[in-house]
Amino acid sequence: MPSNPALHSLPPAHLAAWLIAAAALAGVIVRPWRISEALWAVLGAIAMVALSLLSLRDAAAAVAKGSDVYLFLTGMMLLAALARREGLFAWLAAYAVRHARGSARRLFLLIYLVGIAVTALLSNDATAVVLTPAVYAAAKDAGAPPLPYLFICAFIANAASFVLPISNPANLVVYGAAMPSLRHWLLQFAAASAAAIVATYWALRFTQRAALRAKIAHTVGVPELGAGGRAAAAGIAATALLLSGASALAQPLGLPTFLAGAGTWFAIMAVRRAPPWAALREISWSILPLVAGLFIMVRGIENTGALAPLARALAAHAHASLGWTMLWAGALTAVASNLLNNLPLGLIAGGIASAAHLPAKLTGALLIGVDLGPNLSVTGSLATILWLLALRREGLRVGAWRFLLVGSIVMPLALAASFAIYMTLAGDFGILRADF
Numbered sequence: 185m186p187s188n189p190a191l192h193s194l195p196p197a198h199l200a201a202w203l204i205a206a207a208a209l210a211g212v213i214v215r216p217w218r219i220s221e222a223l224w225a226v227l228g229a230i231a232m233v234a235l236s237l238l239s240l241r242d243a244a245a246a247v248a249k250g251s252d253v254y255l256f257l258t259g260m261m262l263l264a265a266l267a268r269r270e271g272l273f274a275w276l277a278a279y280a281v282r283h284a285r286g287s288a289r290r291l292f293l294l295i296y297l298v299g300i301a302v303t304a305l306l307s308n309d310a311t312a313v314v315l316t317p318a319v320y321a322a323a324k325d326a327g328a329p330p331l332p333y334l335f336i337c338a339f340i341a342n343a344a345s346f347v348l349p350i351s352n353p354a355n356l357v358v359y360g361a362a363m364p365s366l367r368h369w370l371l372q373f374a375a376a377s378a379a380a381i382v383a384t385y386w387a388l389r390f391t392q393r394a395a396l397r398a399k400i401a402h403t404v405g406v407p408e409l410g411a412g413g414r415a416a417a418a419g420i421a422a423t424a425l426l427l428s429g430a431s432a433l434a435q436p437l438g439l440p441t442f443l444a445g446a447g448t449w450f451a452i453m454a455v456r457r458a459p460p461w462a463a464l465r466e467i468s469w470s471i472l473p474l475v476a477g478l479f480i481m482v483r484g485i486e487n488t489g490a491l492a493p494l495a496r497a498l499a500a501h502a503h504a505s506l507g508w509t510m511l512w513a514g515a516l517t518a519v520a521s522n523l524l525n526n527l528p529l530g531l532i533a534g535g536i537a538s539a540a541h542l543p544a545k546l547t548g549a550l551l552i553g554v555d556l557g558p559n560l561s562v563t564g565s566l567a568t569i570l571w572l573l574a575l576r577r578e579g580l581r582v583g584a585w586r587f588l589l590v591g592s593i594v595m596p597l598a599l600a601a602s603f604a605i606y607m608t609l610a611g612d613f614g615i616l617r618a619d620f
Contacts, residue, residue: 197237197488204231205481209524212474212563221569222470225477232484246483247476253353253527254472255438257309257570259445263420264313264574265466266448270412277322278407286402288328288395295319295333296385299340300347305424307437308341308352312570314420320578326400331582332392334575335590338559341567343384343598345555347377350431353566354530358551360538366432372548376606380556383601387594411455419448468573475527475566482528491535499540506543510610511603514549518557518599522564530554545610552602559595562587 208228212221233243267273280298284291303311316337323330345352349359349369356363364372389396409417426440449463485491501509521529533554537547558564562572562584575582 198490200235201232201237201481201485201488201490204228204235204237205485205524205528208477208481209563212525212569220470222472222474222477225474225481227477229477229480229484232481237484238480238487242483242487243480246479249483250475250479252356252436252438253475255442256307256353257471257475258467259423259438259441259443260307260310260313261467261471262445262463263416263423263448264310264317265463266445266452267314267413267416267420268317268466269463270416270452271407271410272413272416273318273321274407275409275413276318277325280322281326281401284326284400286400288326288398288400289389291322291326291328291400292333292336292389292392292396295322295336296340296388299336300344300381303341303344304347304351306420306427307350308345308565308567309570311337311341312567313574316571316574317578320575320580328398328400329395330580332388332395334571334580334582335388335392338568338571338587339384339388339590339594340381341571342555342559342565343380344377345567346373346551347381348428348431350427350437352555353437354526354554355551356437357527357530358534358537358547358554360534362538364544372544372609373552373606375609376552376602379605380552380598380602383598384559384594387597388590391590391593412452415451415455416448419444419451422447466577468570468577471566471570471573474569478525478528479531482531485532486535491532491539495536495540498536498546499542502540502543502546506546507607507610510546510549510607513546514553514603515599517550517553518560518595521554521557522561525563525569526554526558526565548610549603549606552599552606556595556599556602559598560588560591 205228208224208231211219211224211227215221215224229243232238233240238246280291280294284294299311299315302315306314316334319333319337320330323333342352346355349355349363349366423441423444426444427437430437430440498509498513501513517529517533524532530551533547533550536542537550542550558568562568562582568587572582
């Protein structure tokens with residue numbers, strides 16, 4: 185059988201780096217023998233170092249580069265664990281069911297609107313971590329099958345993740361130090377984001393239409409929210425304010441989130457006069473080495489020089505035809521995010537954009553692909569992986585195939601709607617000459 189000439193044209197270091205990353209991510213996706221996702225990412229990182237694709241010093245630097253993400257995730261997971269233990273989610277669930285007044289469609293819309301707000305103001309990871317337990321509780325109170333409502337948490341977490349810069353940690357790694365101002369961001373992405381949110385809503389409604397015909401409870405008893413629950417609610421509200429302020433000042437988001445989570449933990453400890461250690465045991469700590477492993481593998485790919493040809497090719501195509509390059513590069517990025525996970529892909533896209541000095545419009549198209557693409561599969565984004573972990577804590581499991589059946593309808597429609605608006609406003613096809 186003839187060999188593939190494309191593989192022979194790749195330098196050995198490039199080929200080794202891509203194969204290691206592909207094998208590790210396959211382990212994360214498939215989880216053979218039910219081995220933790222984190223272990224596969226860590227094994228991939230170890231292989232990069234063992235094969236001298238990067239040094240220990242470079243690996244340590246890659247881990248350190250993710251410090252803001254680790255702080256952010258720890259703070260969010262701590263807030264979610266505290267809110268769950270202190271009854272905040274049960275209280276919110278009963279409140280939502282009461283306002284749905286027996287309508288499954290109204291409950292669906294209420295949860296969707298809350299998902300937009302949480303994603304926009306607290307990030308898509310917060311939606312996966314904080315909102316998922318509350319939605320599960322609401323579905324149980326309503327006597328409704330939980331999965332249609334839980335799908336909202338997964339899909340809106342990505343669909344609304346470019347409303348604001350803080351709505352997705354991937355936004356931070358794509359732009360890095362070149363993050364646009366808040367005004368510039370809204371001019372560039374607000375309409376495209378709205379199109380993605382609306383398209384995702386109707387696509388989800390269509391895929392879940394049978395379940396949404398079911399009757400749900402008209403009224404449920406609303407439990408009393410104790411001092412601990414009120415403290416958890418205050419902590420989440422404070423986090424939203426801190427993140428909005430940090431975003432406006434172009435400051436890192438990890439430390440404010442971690443401090444808000446730690447402050448809430450101490451406040452509840454003071455109220456209860458006992459340390460709530462149990463909340464710490466509910467945190468999915470394995471997500472931190474998973475993210476660290478992804479950072480190391482991306483650094484290994486960068487160190488081999490494997491990204492340089494991609495940067496040169498993208499820059500050349502953009503010079504020849506910016507509009508068409510925006511379309512195909514954004515679409516390819518969307519698909520690739522499901523093969524590589526959007527956080528490392530965001531790092532790669534950001535590195536290419538910086539190295540090739542890509543036009544702002546093209547970088548924006550890459551960002552839309554990074555943010556919306558993951559709605560195709562369960563491993564497309566860190567938020568979806570966190571969502572799966574949250575479901576497992578509730579004793580629920582969603583297979584990759586079942587998610588793909590929904591995602592194959594939701595993601596393409598949302599991506600097409602978002603790109604239609606974005607390209608129209610970008611003006612590269614002469615429809616509207618708005619200057620980004």
